Amino acid sequence: MKNREVVIINDDKKSIGDLEETLTAIGHDTIVVNDALLAVDIVVQRKPDVILLELNMPRKNGFELAKEINHAVEMKKIPIIAMSEFFKGEFRFLMDLCGISRYLKKPVNPLDVIWAIENVAEEKHQPGRVLSEYEIIK
Numbered sequence: 001m002k003n004r005e006v007v008i009i010n011d012d013k014k015s016i017g018d019l020e021e022t023l024t025a026i027g028h029d030t031i032v033v034n035d036a037l038l039a040v041d042i043v044v045q046r047k048p049d050v051i052l053l054e055l056n057m058p059r060k061n062g063f064e065l066a067k068e069i070n071h072a073v074e075m076k077k078i079p080i081i082a083m084s085e086f087f088k089g090e091f092r093f094l095m096d097l098c099g100i101s102r103y104l105k106k107p108v109n110p111l112d113v114i115w116a117i118e119n120v121a122e123e124k125h126q127p128g129r130v131l132s133e134y135e136i137i138k
Helices: 013-025 036-046 062-071 091-098 110-124
Strands: 005-009 029-033 050-054 080-084 102-105
Touching (some): 013 110, 050 062, 062 080, 062 091, 080 110, 102 110
Parallel strands (some): 005 029, 005 050, 080 102
């Protein structure tokens, strides 16, 4: 498994502690962003391998944030994995519009997160592969 830089965008500091600890323990570099308004700037500056994004945040929801990240020219190839407690069928369409590669239903199992990170990071490096398949992990 390759070490990856992962940006975790989530306003709930408590819920991401174990996730950050697990990712760090297996060798990933993690950057936690607790404010959606700062997230795009940090992503543009760091250019991580993968973004883990909470959909339900105050001030700016995850769909808006994913769209902003994907509109930054340099960011188009960074896979985004959305995380949330809720999911509706119409989210598939919104995920496609906003450039979200995967969806993980919370509470997330750290092993599912590791699998999703590896999966989207490898797809990113396959020429011609479109990241529009959605796997909902419950």
